[in-house]
Amino acid sequence: MDYHYIVDRENHKEYVWEGGQGVRVAPEIISVADKDMIREILITIDCPKSAIYQGFELNGQENLFSTRNKAFYNNRRRLVAPAFGLQHLRSLEPIIHECINVLLRKIDEILDNPEAVKSEKVKVLPPGQINIYSFMIRLSFDITGKTAFGQSFEMVKNDAHPVPHQMAKTLKRCCQQAFNPWMKYVVPIDFSFVEFVTDRVKQRKANGEKDRRTDLLQYLTDAQARERENGNGETGNEYEDMISGKLTDKAVQTEACVFLIAGAETISIVLNFTLMFLVKNPDKLSKLKAELDFAAASNPCSSLPTYDQIRNLPYLTGCIYETLRLRTPPAQGLAREVAEDTVMNNYFFPKGTTLLVQLRQLHMSDEYFPQVNKYIPERWIPGESPFPPVQDFTYYPFSAGSRNCVGKNLALMELRLILAALILTYDIELVPNQREDYVHYITPSLATGKYIIKMKRRQEE
Numbered sequence: 001m002d003y004h005y006i007v008d009r010e011n012h013k014e015y016v017w018e019g020g021q022g023v024r025v026a027p028e029i030i031s032v033a034d035k036d037m038i039r040e041i042l043i044t045i046d047c048p049k050s051a052i053y054q055g056f057e058l059n060g061q062e063n064l065f066s067t068r069n070k071a072f073y074n075n076r077r078r079l080v081a082p083a084f085g086l087q088h089l090r091s092l093e094p095i096i097h098e099c100i101n102v103l104l105r106k107i108d109e110i111l112d113n114p115e116a117v118k119s120e121k122v123k124v125l126p127p128g129q130i131n132i133y134s135f136m137i138r139l140s141f142d143i144t145g146k147t148a149f150g151q152s153f154e155m156v157k158n159d160a161h162p163v164p165h166q167m168a169k170t171l172k173r174c175c176q177q178a179f180n181p182w183m184k185y186v187v188p189i190d191f192s193f194v195e196f197v198t199d200r201v202k203q204r205k206a207n208g209e210k211d212r213r214t215d216l217l218q219y220l221t222d223a224q225a226r227e228r229e230n231g232n233g234e235t236g237n238e239y240e241d242m243i244s245g246k247l248t249d250k251a252v253q254t255e256a257c258v259f260l261i262a263g264a265e266t267i268s269i270v271l272n273f274t275l276m277f278l279v280k281n282p283d284k285l286s287k288l289k290a291e292l293d294f295a296a297a298s299n300p301c302s303s304l305p306t307y308d309q310i311r312n313l314p315y316l317t318g319c320i321y322e323t324l325r326l327r328t329p330p331a332q333g334l335a336r337e338v339a340e341d342t343v344m345n346n347y348f349f350p351k352g353t354t355l356l357v358q359l360r361q362l363h364m365s366d367e368y369f370p371q372v373n374k375y376i377p378e379r380w381i382p383g384e385s386p387f388p389p390v391q392d393f394t395y396y397p398f399s400a401g402s403r404n405c406v407g408k409n410l411a412l413m414e415l416r417l418i419l420a421a422l423i424l425t426y427d428i429e430l431v432p433n434q435r436e437d438y439v440h441y442i443t444p445s446l447a448t449g450k451y452i453i454k455m456k457r458r459q460e461e
Ligand code: HEM
Pocket: 064, 065, 066, 077, 258, 259, 260, 262, 263, 264, 266, 267, 270, 324, 329, 330, 334, 335, 396, 397, 398, 399, 402, 403, 404, 405, 406, 407, 408, 410, 411
């Protein structure tokens, strides 16, 4: 039976072995959705990533996402993680605002003249309607390009840049090949987007101090310089440098690519589905609007809210958390390996077994989340929730343990800033009778590739 069929939400339960902890989806692969086992795999035992992740090596280089080598990992994470610390992220806020402003201008242009999209050879929609699905993908690529290596793809202005489109196809292939390794001999993967990023990084380095910026690439380049100064720089032996995770030039280029891959699609999914849930639940939308209006009440007209104004807003956070629960971006399951013969929850797993951690299945368990299919941001707000508090160890949209998401703070900052800007600037409304079924490769996406909402500038009221 097809693996994708078995791990589908309703079916996982149907096929679990006695006791309800897992489904054997291949001779040595067990799919796991049980809360206690997931906690053991990700946190208590902190199982290493499985060999499937080798499929995500880029540029012939291991990287923060793909590596299974502990020494490499510890060194690379030590060097990269501070770039995602709250203090450094502050410096990215103006970059994110700049990209959001481009989007708002583009939406205004289409609202003023729906025919404006004609130059992009896309269908002209009725007045007041916007394909928000397309714009959220375009915006998150622009922001990720700009925050990662200082270059927007200008996708919001014009959906023409080849790299994001090619990258989406490549990732789909990577995912297929991770589970069917024989495919790589039939359909080779096109990694030309890596060359694009590599060229941008080389160009920046060549420009040196005169091209100094505040992005993640600058942080990596500075970290590289510090390592060299402290005598921890490259040894010159390419192999040794690679396996010990030294920040070589190639490593800096590769990690910039990883940020693009890990950041762009995940963000756009959460934005899209949050907007979809909000227009389908106008009562929730009104509550969010009221919260944001209050937080930004003192702002001059048409200025965007700062992160300080919105980062602790409970309803905004609840809306994002609820989307992350209902449409958890890593849809395929996180593959971990049993490093030595292990007994978990009274089941014996021989060394080498692959365990697929099904976060999505856990988040969709009605045992932990009452009215599991409903969008209820209140469940995340103590004192407002109609349910008992969400239990510990039932929710990991950013994974957990040593290999959790290094970009979590950046992701939440982008999501809050973008959603706040859109809701404060426009009235949004449902366009009924649209298809909402979704497909997953690495992440879930709408099968139709579009979602249209009504938008109207709020000042026009
Ligand atoms: C809503 C947005 C995001 C979600 C839900 C998310 C979720 C996750 C999850 C579940 C993992 C673990 C994957 C695995 O074990 O296979 C992960 C890893 C990772 N994420 Fe994110 N992520 C998001 C955004 C970002 C952003 C914006 C960046 C950086 C620009 C990023 C960078 C990474 C990296 C580098 C890893 C690998 C970490 C490691 O293995 O040490 N993520 N993310």
